[in-house]
Amino acid sequence: MTSDGDFSDNTTRALNQIRRMIEKGNLPSDGRLPTERELSEKLGCGRRQVRRALEVLEAEGLLWRRQGKGTFAGQPRRPATEMAATIADKVDTLAIMEARMGVEPQLAALCARRATAEDVDRLRLLAERAHGASDSDYWELWDGALHRLIARIPDNPILSAAFDLLDTVRMDENWQHDRHLARTLKTKVVYHEQHQRIIDAIDARDADAARAAMTDHLQTLTDDLRRSMRETGEVHSFATEARITDKTSKRRLKK
Amino acid sequence: MTSDGDFSDNTTRALNQIRRMIEKGNLPSDGRLPTERELSEKLGCGRRQVRRALEVLEAEGLLWRRQGKGTFAGQPRRPATEMAATIADKVDTLAIMEARMGVEPQLAALCARRATAEDVDRLRLLAERAHGASDSDYWELWDGALHRLIARIPDNPILSAAFDLLDTVRMDENWQHDRHLARTLKTKVVYHEQHQRIIDAIDARDADAARAAMTDHLQTLTDDLRRSMRETGEVHSFATEARITDKTSKRRLKK
DNA sequence: GTGCGTACCAAATGTAAAATGGTTCGTCTC
DNA sequence: GAGACGAACCATTTTACATTTGGTACGCAC
Structure with a gap:
């Protein structure tokens, strides 16, 4: 200064x-x-x-x-409070990640088709800010901004609305989401590399690569979250159990 | 009185x-x-x-x-209906398919992990009913029921809500344009085979195969829809053009 | 022309009061 | 005791108003 x-x-x-x-x-x-x-x-x-x-x-x-x-x-939220309120009591962190794994890779793929050079510049700036974040609050601020911009670029109103719903639910659930991610701040370098891979694929207009990179990124986040939840002794949701369950679970009764 | x-x-x-x-x-x-x-x-x-x-x-x-x-x-409006109404004027058919290509493959993948034997039986029943449908309206009814069931089985409230939004928008759009796929005998067989592949993958608890099968199915639907639109002379949305645009479009100026 | 301040407009927020459905209690009548 | 009526109170929502904040235009000074 x-x-x-x-x-x-x-x-x-x-x-x-x-x-x-x-x-x-x-x-x-x-x-x-x-x-x-x-x-x-x-x-x-x-x-x-x-x-x-x-x-x-x-x-x-x-x-x-x-x-x-x-x-x-950062980038603005567009809260979908009404719809989020109707499902707020049924969501857990892993359900949120499952939904993100559906919506965001598709958004990244569409970005690869429609992003302008200016869009890519903005994405790179946001990724840099996330990388240089001093603590987990700022990392989440810039990571959220990056994902939000990716959701806006394709200009698909339905996917955008679905992302808004996700974003709103995630905000309401943040008290534990945030806490668990803070524990894994050591992997911030990994996240930055994944961000760059996503943006590079978008810049190269490679939709499949963008989709795969986003999937990979979200899978890493999910794994870190699950590991953190296990370490802190939180109960596993049904989602966790189902993933490691063999075929016998197929015979479980309806609730 | x-x-x-x-x-x-x-x-x-x-x-x-x-x-x-x-x-x-x-x-x-x-x-x-x-x-x-x-x-x-x-x-x-x-x-x-x-x-x-x-x-x-x-x-x-x-x-x-x-x-x-x-x-x-009367009855209270569902949140999904309200949300669908706010974006109804900005959606086109291809935007709907883009959104489906994000949400539904993930739902199919989750089905592979969580579907019970009874769920699979219901899916097969719906697929058979669609296959035996006499006209295209009837087919759409059963096809819609099949996809809705796939959306409900994973018990993920967020993805379910996203699909609900999608389905509402889709019905509005279909009603406005009175659109039905020109379904030849060949396409109906193809659709049925794709339905079976999806359900077989779910039954085999192969999440990746279920995701791929659903993606393939939706891609076929999109292609048929685009062909149908081209024949009826509907204007192509930006989505169509962007897909076949080369890298030079990247340099287009900001509006 | 640039810089700076002032004033005003439009949009969002925060607060308080009023309106409305949801609930409980007491009294009356038969 | 059961039904009817009124009153009071609670929780939620709306409404009205003042305040804050970004958006914009004008006037003045150098």
Whole structure:
């Protein structure tokens, strides 16, 4: 913070400072940034300059703004609260991962067909931010932003809505989801490599490779989650048992 | 309003009057009934009697109530229906198939792990009924039932909800375009073989084979659908074009 | 023209009051 | 004692209003 583009105009200086603020991660867990008026006061420049800087960062995919709400790092959620509420009491973490394994690989495959060069740039930026996250909260913020952008790029309203439902349920279930992922932060390097493989496949317009890379990524996440749950002694859901059950389970009665 | 069950008690009289009110249809467009307190005053009886009458009518499915909201004639809308309505104007047939290619193969894979012998028997029955269907509308009925059962067997609430959304959108779209696949004798045989392959894989507890078989089935449906659309001169969506677009499209400018 | 401040608009939030269905209790009448 | 009626209270939802926040336009200074 010694020299913030000394010879630049105020807009560029504000841009660099806000970008540094995002990279550093001194933000609440929801990624909220100070208001434009606060930023203009803190950075000692006018609100117009702050807004120009925010426009750039929004175009890069690093943050999103909403009138009346605020400015947030990452990518926005589109909550499907009504539908999520109807199933909230029946979901567990592994059911969420099973659903993600269906929706997200297909989204990645469609990205490979429809992503623009700018989309790929945004994806790479988000992956970099996840890689450089200082703690698990920020990693989840940027990982979530990356997956959300992948869900938006194909412009398929149904798959997008399905992802929104997933995202909402995941948010409601976050108290344990988050906790377990935090335990496996050591594998962050692995996650970054997988992110890059996904984005590379999208960039190369290889739909099958993108689908496979996303499947691989989600499988790793699932395995880590399951391992963490086992270590902490949590009860295994039916999903876990079924996977390792042989044919005899086929004779189980209906509940 | 001459004689409302002369010798009945107040509860029965209130029941008849409210039922008549609903049948007559003198209600606002949203079907809202007067509040319980208003009804008790209008009908000249106590609120308890009104509530008992409403309980009966609610059990009959003629109305539904919600605390803090009100009492409404008809049945409450399902969340999936609402969500489907919000995206109905943005969907096309190919977007539906893209979404199905994500959700249903995963559901088939999960079926391979969790289906009981009874489930497999039901699946085979539905496949046979589809195969024996005399016309295409009838075939769609049984085919839909087969896919719905596959969606319900894994007992994954999120994927099930996603399929529910999909199915609702699909029915709306089919109804709007009055679309039915031109089904030759050959295609019907092909579909039946694919159904059997899916069910055989589920029966053999081979998740990967079930996923692949479902993907193959949906791909065939998509191809037939696209061919049918081409013959009837429907415009191709962006999805169609993108699939055959080479890398140069990647450089297209932002709008 | 750039920078800066002010004012205002539109959208979202937070809060409090009112409305509404859900529930319990007491009293009356037959 | 059973049924009817009223009153009171609770939980949920809606409504209205003030506040916050991003979005936009205008005026002034250098």
